[in-house]
Amino acid sequence: MTKRILFVFTSANKTLTGASTGWYLPEAAHPYYILAPHFTIDFASPAGPNPPVDEYSVQTFQDDIGKFLKNPEVQTKLSTTKKLSEVNPDDYDAIFYVGGHGPVLDLAVDPVNIKLASQFYRTGKLVAAVCHGPAALVGATDESGKSIFAGKAFTGFSNAEEEQVDKVKDIPFLLEDKISSLGGNYEKAAEPWQPKVVVAGNIITGQNPASAHPIGEAILQALQK
Numbered sequence: 001m002t003k004r005i006l007f008v009f010t011s012a013n014k015t016l017t018g019a020s021t022g023w024y025l026p027e028a029a030h031p032y033y034i035l036a037p038h039f040t041i042d043f044a045s046p047a048g049p050n051p052p053v054d055e056y057s058v059q060t061f062q063d064d065i066g067k068f069l070k071n072p073e074v075q076t077k078l079s080t081t082k083k084l085s086e087v088n089p090d091d092y093d094a095i096f097y098v099g100g101h102g103p104v105l106d107l108a109v110d111p112v113n114i115k116l117a118s119q120f121y122r123t124g125k126l127v128a129a130v131c132h133g134p135a136a137l138v139g140a141t142d143e144s145g146k147s148i149f150a151g152k153a154f155t156g157f158s159n160a161e162e163e164q165v166d167k168v169k170d171i172p173f174l175l176e177d178k179i180s181s182l183g184g185n186y187e188k189a190a191e192p193w194q195p196k197v198v199v200a201g202n203i204i205t206g207q208n209p210a211s212a213h214p215i216g217e218a219i220l221q222a223l224q225k
Contacts, residue, residue: 003093003223004040007032008113008136009051009081010102015170022052024100026061026209027130029068031096031216038220041077042092046110048083054100061209084112089119094223099131099157099209104171107136114139121148121202126222130206130215131157135175137203138182149184152200155207158188 009023035041045051058065068074089095095117097103107113117140120127127148129137134156140148156175162168180186188207189196196207197214204222206215 002040003038004042004091005035005094005096005219005223006087006092007041007043008084008095008097008107009043009045010098010100010106011045011047011051012102012105013052015101015105015167016172017170019170020055021101021105021170022054022057023098023102024054024131024209025057025064025068027057027099027133027212029061029064030212031130031219032068032074034213034216034220036073039093039223043077043081044084044087045081046084046106046113048086049079049081051078051081052102054102057100057209084110084116087116089116089123089125092120092125094126094128094219095120096219097129097133097136099129099133099212101132101167101171103132104135104173104175108138108172118142118148124202126202126204126219128204128206128215128219129156130212131208132171132175134179134205135173138178147182147184148203149179149182151183152185152203153187153198154179154184154200154203154205155187155196155198155211156205157208158192161192161208164192
């Protein structure tokens with residue numbers, strides 16, 4: 001039986017300052033290229049179809065326009081993206097949160113998402129997220145009600161990277177600080193913008209856009225065990 005992965009996208013298209021945002025193109029595209037040949041992948045978001053892509057990421061990663069955004073299979077998945085409320089976690093072996101600033105704004109506080117992420121984690125399924133994607137997991141808890149990050153190594157978009165893109169004022173919290181406050185042990189690449197992936201039990205996190213390809217590889221390895 002082919003394993004199934006749920007890719008979760010933000011539905012937020014504006015930051016706190018009103019700047020446009022959404023999901024970050026390579027952070028969906030690069031893992032998809034690695035995983036799609038091996039697994040069945042479905043898309044979901046809080047609001048369902050056509051989750052908003054971050055326009056800056058489209059301009060910056062133009063190679064992924066043709067390969068991903070114009071791929072007919074991907075276009076169908078985006079136009080038929082499920083609502084998170086319609087997802088049955090029993091149908092999937094893994095959940096993967098795509099980054100972009102959007103998840104910090106909606107998925108972090110979405111009760112449907114928090115319940116879903118907690119269910120995946122508690123049943124021992126793979127929970128993965130890249131860049132700002134780990135923001136979607138800040139409310140997820142284990143059976144005892146503790147954060148899934150408590151006592152675990154993790155990575156995600158760093159404070160330094162957030163400052164360099166001048167987006168601190170656009171989001172309600174800094175990922176590195178927030179998950180550290182939940183008891184997580186933050187790790188990062190030696191230099192900003194370099195790839196970094198951390199595997200901590202059934203949680204896999206990636207730091208930034210450069211980590212999108214290697215987190216795809218890490219998810220592939222974990223699901224092929």
